[in-house]
Amino acid sequence: MVDFASLPIPVIPYTPLCRPGVGIAVTSLGEVRAKVRMDFTTAPHRLDYHQIMLVESGTGDFTIDSTRYSCRAGSLLWIRPNQVIQFASATNMDAHLVMFTETFPLRLRAQMGMLDDVLRPCHWQLGDDELAGFQRVLALIQEEFGRPDQGLGEDILKHLLAVALMHIDQLCRSQRKDHRETDTPSGENGELFLRFRRELEASYRTTRLVEDYAAALNCTPRTLSRACRIVAGTSTKDLIDARVALEAKRLLVHTDLPVGTIARQLGFTEVTNFGKFFARRVNMTPGTFRRGDDPRN
Structure with a gap:
């Protein structure tokens, strides 16, 4: 870790x-x-x-x-x-x-x-x-x-x-594109979302499974998904993957750790799986991102 x-x-x-x-x-x-x-x-x-x-x-x-x-x-x-x-x-x-x-x-x-x-x-x-x-x-x-x-x-x-x-x-x-009247978080949904965010910070390096987070929070995946949709406007899986991708970008830019080491520290057993995950989230390979070849970064 x-x-x-x-x-x-x-x-x-x-x-x-x-x-x-x-x-x-x-x-x-x-x-x-x-x-x-x-x-x-x-x-x-x-x-x-x-x-x-x-x-x-x-x-x-x-x-x-x-x-x-x-x-x-x-x-x-x-x-x-x-x-x-x-x-x-x-x-x-x-x-x-x-x-x-x-x-x-x-x-x-x-x-x-x-x-x-x-x-x-x-x-x-x-x-x-x-x-x-x-x-x-x-x-x-x-x-x-x-x-x-x-x-x-x-x-x-x-x-x-x-x-x-x-x-x-x-x-x-x-400013959310999918803004709806029901988007205001309150009550149980808001509290569950905050508990999920704390659990995500503690566990994103070890699991990316929605079911694991739901079990840790003593709720069903469907209940957790509803809370994330209401409060954050996106899915539980998207929030988990976004947090993992953020840490991956930090490590790629600000450390000299090999890509394989970063992959293992973020819970990936195969570096190829990490590469596919990163490319799907960031639209470029880890190596391209580290070199800063993309003009947006």
Whole structure:
């Protein structure tokens, strides 16, 4: 089993200069650039905290887990802990940044499991109305963050962050092509989905069988499939395979491990089966992906 945290990819810890001890910080990309060497940000690195970035001006490319996003004013990105990120060397972007620890947010409805879900979308291009609404929320967070704390500041920031995250959750659902009235997760389906996501993180290297996950969660495959469809809009099998493919891409890009070793660490007994799986999910062979021959990455 690979301990991804031990791989030689730099990790930036959560060390805010303002309001230490509070699990949220508000700054700008320009301020970060003034404190961090450019050659560091343009090399692959990870954060041990969440970061929401709203581009205010300029353009540039930003890569999250081997997917490159072309950003401009109105681009919204959510970087989750341990995702491998990288700025393009030539960028004139400036952006609002909201950084927060994994334990800071309020835990609200079941869809807030997106906090822990690296398979959820992480990039949106906001329309005018969406952008104006999100900017108002960010302005409130920034105003409260800069205000002297009189006893309730942290609680207010928690609630304002919850509003921002629910805005993003609404974007996820409103931009889904198969959006339906029944897509809002609630009750047993939402809770089962969150339990499945935790089980998937623990077991994706050892099994890709829906039946194994259903057994671990003490439910039927059909019940689990229904929860995944309602909450995530896709099948249980697709979520399992997407998580395995994500780890495969990370290992191919950021380690020198042979393809056969990566295949075994992800539970494949034959490297040819891994190659077929990867080509089906990513539309190229592991070797092609590792060389970076595809212009999209």
